[in-house]
Amino acid sequence: MSFSIAELFAQHSTDKFDLHEQHLNNQMVRMLKTIGYDRHYKRAVGQYLYDQEGTEYLDLLSGFGVFAIGRNHPTVISALTETLTLELPNLVQMDVSILSGLLAKEILKTTPDNLDKMFFCNSGTESVEAAIKFARYTTKREKIVFCEHGYHGLTMGALSLNGEEIFREGFGPLLPACSAVPFNDLEALEKALSNKDVAAFVVEPIQGKGVNLPDDNYLPEVERLCKKYGTLFVADEVQTGLGRTGAFWAIDHWNVKPDMICMAKALSGGFVPVGAVAMTHKIMDSVFNRMDRAIVHGSTFSKNNMAMAAGLATLRVMEDEKLVENSMKVGTDIIDSLNAMTGKYEFLKEARGKGMMIAIEFQSPKSLKLKAAWAMLEAANKGLFCQMVTIPLFKEHHILTQVAGHGMNVVKLLPPLNLTQKDRDTIVTSFDKAIADTHQIPGSIWDLGKNLAGHALKGKKGN
The missing domain is CATH 3.40.640.10 (Type I PLP-dependent aspartate aminotransferase-like (Major domain))
Known part of the structure; x- marks a missing residue:
């Protein structure tokens, strides 16, 4: 009897969440479903992931830096x-x-x-x-x-x-x-x-x-x-x-x-x-x-x-492929371009980093309406604001990012080192739109924020 990984993958392509709930860390599955990251990826090439519908995602986490040269080189x-x-x-x-x-x-x-x-x-x-x-x-x-x-x-x-x-x-x-x-x-x-x-x-x-x-x-x-x-x-x-x-x-x-x-x-x-x-x-x-x-x-x-x-x-x-040089060139361009937005967005404190190790930090704004909304999220769970950036980046712009750490208002990028100028433009444009949306109160993004705050408060009561 032949053994085929391709056949196993095809047979169980939509079973992974059930398998993990039954046999592995079901809290990981619960978290992914809660924030809408429950995708079925079928293929990966370079800096891109592809789901079953063929949608392309720009992976700015690269497996926490593992895929520095891109996936499946x-x-x-x-x-x-x-x-x-x-x-x-x-x-x-x-x-x-x-x-x-x-x-x-x-x-x-x-x-x-x-x-x-x-x-x-x-x-x-x-x-x-x-x-x-x-x-x-x-x-x-x-x-x-x-x-x-x-x-x-x-x-x-x-x-x-x-x-x-x-x-x-x-x-x-x-x-x-x-x-x-x-x-x-x-x-x-x-x-x-x-x-x-x-x-x-x-x-x-x-x-x-x-x-x-x-x-x-x-x-x-x-x-x-x-x-x-x-x-x-x-x-x-x-x-x-x-x-x-x-x-x-x-x-x-x-x-x-x-x-x-x-x-x-x-x-x-x-x-x-x-x-x-x-x-x-x-x-x-x-x-x-x-x-x-x-x-x-x-x-x-x-x-x-x-x-x-x-x-x-x-x-x-x-x-x-001169990836070290590309890391410095494109990474510096991304950091500089994001920092250029600080003047128009109260929530945006700064972008920092070196090469393609990048942080985008957010802060409490000065405007009363924005400040009150920020305080609501912080009271529910410190660092929750970042989810209002990362979730739309993923769902609407198909960019995979993550919060930099527990209790931080910092989004972290660890992309593959082979990002192109086109990728750079996509990143900057998408962040611009996602951050702009957080300044619209009321708005759909703040409906998401209230939902996230509700989940966070329920979690605290459950503990």
């Missing part, structure tokens, strides 16, 4: 197909692989010159777990410092460095000796490091939740302070890396040299999970310091041939 598909048909030895125990060595070599060409060793794993959170372990072993210190509102993953070690309480709540006790300092606060950081007992400071160069940018002197001073107090500087570039911010690594904007870089997401090409940590020779040699410690930390599937081939092909696509 033919170069990566070709590399994976070739890898499958070559009958290569894969995950041979008591051996090392060619493709992992080649991928390590290619990645290290892009990193600061103090980093010359790689460790591979399966995801961003695994890369953070590895960085915690390596930092503790190398420094013989226990403490880890991270930033408030930071995000580093959801496994127990990475979760211990998560600055958002909603992710931590109910999962404790977490790792001991982990403490937070405010992002962009050098005085607080120095105070935390000054006892010379901190193994590592783990920080996103640009915070993903809210797209919070550092002051220009922040990361250079972080590097200096870490060296001064013997703390390892770990840059979490799981989201910001591989061209997302218009530089290959976000740290490149500030010319700093961390001791470790955590990476994942875009390195996969959108096909096979792959994460990694780039590090100094000293850290690698400290952890793997004897032959009997050669396997003291690892991950079963981490260096599998498919993941390594996907990584190699992704790097080639980024270079050939």
Whole structure:
């Protein structure tokens, strides 16, 4: 009997919500149906998704940055197909692989010159777990410092460095000796490091939740302070890396040299999970310091041939298509064009970001009628206003976006890096229309707002 994924997909193309309600996270299905995101997607190419009716959607989330080169890129598909048909030895125990060595070599060409060793794993959170372990072993210190509102993953070690309480709540006790300092606060950081007992400071160069940018002197001073107090500087570039911010690594904007870089997401090409940590020779040699410690930390599937081939092909696509440069050019244009609207829309505070890591933040207006409407939404659930932008963007303009984080009035864009000028025009025009509609009171968009507020208040009563 033949087995066909295509046949399974065709047979169950409209069953996915029922399947998830029965066997997976039914709250996810409930949420999608409530806000009208319950679409049946049939195909995906580049920056676009297509539903069963053939409607095209511009995906400005790219799987939270996974599809930096776009979905189903033919170069990566070709590399994976070739890898499958070559009958290569894969995950041979008591051996090392060619493709992992080649991928390590290619990645290290892009990193600061103090980093010359790689460790591979399966995801961003695994890369953070590895960085915690390596930092503790190398420094013989226990403490880890991270930033408030930071995000580093959801496994127990990475979760211990998560600055958002909603992710931590109910999962404790977490790792001991982990403490937070405010992002962009050098005085607080120095105070935390000054006892010379901190193994590592783990920080996103640009915070993903809210797209919070550092002051220009922040990361250079972080590097200096870490060296001064013997703390390892770990840059979490799981989201910001591989061209997302218009530089290959976000740290490149500030010319700093961390001791470790955590990476994942875009390195996969959108096909096979792959994460990694780039590090100094000293850290690698400290952890793997004897032959009997050669396997003291690892991950079963981490260096599998498919993941390594996907990584190699992704790097080639980024270079050939000049996606880093395109990220900076088109992303900057989008940010500037959205900021040009602040003068005519009271709700619009600013657009910010670097490259194609973009936040659009909204604020309480000055006009009494608008201010009262804003207050109604905020009383129901902080950050609810953004749904009045993202839902119309999706339903009317077929653009997929999301709120940047819990309790934030910020819409976040993490589009594929291959956006065209046409895509840029669509984004700017659609945001202009969606934001303009929020200033019409009464209006259909505020009927949606009242409906959302009602759902939010019911949810609070249910808890």
